[in-house]
Each structure stands twice: as structure tokens, then as C-alpha cells.
Amino acid sequence: xxxxxxxxxxxxxxxxxxxxxxxxxxxxxxxxxxxxxxxxxxxxxxxxxxxxxxxxxxxxxxxxxxxxxxxxxxxxxxxxxxxxxxxxxxxxxxxxxxxxxxxxxxxxxxxxxxxxxxxxxxxxxxxxxxxxxxxxxxxxxxxxxxxxxxxxxxxxxxxxxxxxxxxxxxxxxxxxxxxxxxxxxxxxxxxxxxxxxxxxxxxxxxxxxxxxxxxxxxxxxxxxxxxxxxxxxxxxxxxxxxxxxxxxxxxxxxxxxxxxxxxxxxxxxxxxxxxxxxxxxxxxxxxxxxxxxxxxxxxxxxxxxxxxxxxxxxxxxx
Numbered sequence: 001x002x003x004x005x006x007x008x009x010x011x012x013x014x015x016x017x018x019x020x021x022x023x024x025x026x027x028x029x030x031x032x033x034x035x036x037x038x039x040x041x042x043x044x045x046x047x048x049x050x051x052x053x054x055x056x057x058x059x060x061x062x063x064x065x066x067x068x069x070x071x072x073x074x075x076x077x078x079x080x081x082x083x084x085x086x087x088x089x090x091x092x093x094x095x096x097x098x099x100x101x102x103x104x105x106x107x108x109x110x111x112x113x114x115x116x117x118x119x120x121x122x123x124x125x126x127x128x129x130x131x132x133x134x135x136x137x138x139x140x141x142x143x144x145x146x147x148x149x150x151x152x153x154x155x156x157x158x159x160x161x162x163x164x165x166x167x168x169x170x171x172x173x174x175x176x177x178x179x180x181x182x183x184x185x186x187x188x189x190x191x192x193x194x195x196x197x198x199x200x201x202x203x204x205x206x207x208x209x210x211x212x213x214x215x216x217x218x219x220x221x222x223x224x225x226x227x228x229x230x231x232x233x234x235x236x237x238x239x240x241x242x243x244x245x246x247x248x249x250x251x252x253x254x255x256x257x258x259x260x261x262x263x264x265x266x267x268x269x270x271x272x273x274x275x276x277x278x279x280x281x282x283x284x285x286x287x288x289x290x291x292x293x294x295x296x297x298x299x300x301x302x303x304x305x306x307x308x309x310x311x312x313x314x315x316x317x318x
Contacts, residue, residue, distance in 0.1 A: 019110065025080045027110035031071055035102040039094040042076070045084040052088060055128070055140045060093035064103050066201050066269075067262045075106040079113040086115075127171035136175060141186045144203035145210060146174040152211060153306040158297035161267055170309070177308030178210075185210045188224070195228040199257045204270050208277055208300075215302040216281040223280050226250040245287045249280040252289045267297075274298045 018026050034042075063069050076087030084091075087105070094103055127143035136142050147166045151157050159165060175182060189196075189206040196202055205224070212220040227250050253276035257269070264272075271291040278301040279286040291298070 021112065025110045027080075027108070029075060029106060029108040031104055032107045033102045034076075034091070034094050034105050034107075036095045036097055036099060038102075039091040042078075042084060043088065043091050043095075045078065045082055046088050046091075047083055052092060055132075055138075056089050057092045057096070059128075059140045060090055061096040062201060062203075064093060064097060064101075065197070066266060067264070069103055071104050071106050073106065075108040077107070077111055077115065078109040079115065080110045081113050083113060085111065085113065127166070127168045130168045130172055131175055134172060134176075136179070137183065138186045138190070141190070141203055141206060142175050142182055143171050145182060145186065145207045146171045146178075148203070148207040149174050149178075149211070149306045150309070152207075152300065153304060153309050155299075157270065158267065160270060161265070173308040174306060175308075182210065185213075189228075192228065198261050199227070199254060200269060200273060201266065204266070204273060208270075208273050211300055212277055212281060212302045214305055219281040219283075220277075223250060223277055227254065243285060246285040247287065249276040249286045249289070252276065252286055256289050265293075268293070271298055274300055277301070 032038075060069075074086070076090060077085050079085050090103075090105060097103070127147060128139040131143050132139040147163075148157070148160060150166045150170050151160055156165075185206050189202050189209065193202075196205060205227070209220055209224050212223070226248075253272060256272060257264070261269075268291060272289060275291060275298050276286075276289060278284070278298065282301055
């Protein structure tokens with residue numbers, strides 16, 4: 001432990017319970033590097049668990065591919081009878097990763113088989129949960145984009161990693177007011193689910209396209225098609241049109257993302273996307289693309305228009 005201020009919690013030995021009632025095996029927990037083959041093997045122990053929510057699996061898999069996953073205190077758990085009693089969504093998400101990839105997870109074992117009854121008790125509903133209850137399709141993506149729009153409205157995009165600061169009611173207001181256009185945007189981005197792999201999280205691209213489209217209708221469309229499909233944007237020689245060393249911002253962004261995708265934070269990815277879209281939409285020459293964590297978060301060149309919030313400055317936090 002590198003933190004010099006760290007202190008082990010004081011737990012009297014006589015209070016430690018090492019075995020669940022009815023078991024002759026010790027309980028324990030450890031961090032395991034879980035690969036797709038191991039996840040598949042563990043899921044064979046998944047019997048009688050709750051129904052799988054595929055949208056949650058896809059969201060977890062996207063976070064894992066984006067390098068945004070971290071060890072959770074909510075463990076993948078096995079009973080002393082060997083049954084998987086918690087963690088099926090994470091394991092199914094890991095199975096979507098490429099062979100050779102893996103994710104660190106906390107794993108607990110030797111628990112009472114009845115413990116599955118209290119898994120997820122008290123878990124707060126997410127914005128996606130609320131939208132799903134309200135009948136929205138693609139609720140995970142809809143909530144993610146609406147949340148980013150709310151943060152943009154208040155000039156707080158640099159806080160996109162703080163998932164708890166936008167109220168569910170704000171997410172619902174935005175999603176309801178922009179339902180048709182958000183649905184169209186999400187369907188357009190998701191039409192080819194592999195097009196953005198290793199380049200940009202789909203929710204960030206959907207947010208950017210949605211935000212820039214009203215102000216730069218043609219350029220936003222060109223940027224999206226160029227970034228996702230490498231077509232349908234003006235085939236001009238940027239160096240000839242401007243000066244030596246100038247490149248198309250779309251190409252610069254893709255060249256930046258491909259080798260660095262896993263190392264970049266979600267915040268850095270959005271900052272680079274905004275810088276590239278600003279240059280492209282404003283037709284400003286660009287030779288290189290960079291963003292450092294100690295510099296200000298870039299402002300979008302687009303006009304701030306977020307249906308459902310109006311001109312007021314609402315309180316977004318809980």
C-alpha cells in the first residue's frame with residue numbers, strides 16, 4: 001500500500017466469521033483477472049438466477065472496452081455449494097471481450113446459498129432504469145446522452161465521470177423533450193456497432209453529433225460519416241487548401257485514438273472529440289491534436305440548445 005496515511009481497519013479476531021452456517025468451507029475474497037474463457041466457465045455455475053438484462057451487459061462491456069472499468073466492492077459471488085449467486089451480468093459482459101483481454105474483479109466464495117435473495121437490495125435506480133420504466137427504447141444510450149446534455153447545459157462537461165450529479169428527473173425531462181431526435185441519433189450511431197470500436201464510445205459520439213447538428217447541420221453529418229465510415233465528406237486536400245502539414249481533423253482524431261484508446265480516460269476522449277469537431281465544423285486548419293488533464297476542458301463551438309431545460313440554470317445534482 002503506497003498511501004502512507006492508510007490504516008488497516010481494526011477487527012478483533014474473535015468477531016471474524018470464517019464459515020457460513022452449514023458449510024465446512026472457509027469464506028474468502030480475492031481480486032481475479034477474469035478472461036472470457038474463465039467467465040464462460042463460471043457462468044456454467046449460474047442456475048436459477050434472475051433474468052439477464054442485455055442492455056446492462058452491453059453497457060458493462062462498453063465500459064470494459066473503454067478502459068473505464070474498475071474493481072467494484074460488489075463481488076462476483078459463489079455459494080459454498082459452488083453456485084454463482086451474483087455477477088452474471090459482469091461475466092456475460094467479459095465474454096464480449098476479445099480473447100486475450102481480461103478485467104479485474106473482486107470475487108467472493110464460500111457464501112450461504114440464500115445470499116442471492118439480497119443481491120442488489122437497496123441499489124439506486126439509474127437514469128436508464130427510470131427511462132425504461134417510462135417506456136423508452138435504448139434506455140442506456142438515451143440516459144447517457146441526456147446526462148451529457150445536462151452537463152453541457154451547465155458548462156460542467158469536465159465532470160462527466162461523476163455519474164451521480166445529474167438527477168434522474170433531469171434526464172427524463174431532456175429525453176422526453178428530444179425523444180424523436182435522440183432516438184434517430186442513437187439509431188444512426190448504433191447502425192454499425194463495430195464502426196466505433198477502438199475509436200470512440202458510442203454515447204460520446206451520439207452526444208457530439210446531437211449537440212453540433214443544429215448549429216452545423218452539414219458539417220456534423222460529414223464528420224459523423226467520415227469518422228464512422230470514411231466516406232460522405234468533402235474529399236478535399238486539406239494541406240493544399242490551407243498550408244503544409246495541415247490534415248483533416250477526422251483523420252487526426254482517428255490517428256490519435258487508435259493507438260491510445262485504452263489508455264485515454266472518458267474525459268480525455270470527449271475533449272479530443274470536441275477539439276476535432278470544433279476544427280472541422282469551423283474549418284480551422286489543424287496540424288496536431290492533444291489535450292492534457294491540467295488544461296481547461298474545451299468548449300463546444302455549437303450553440304447550447306438542450307430541449308427540456310430551457311434557458312434557466314437547473315440544479316442537476318441530487
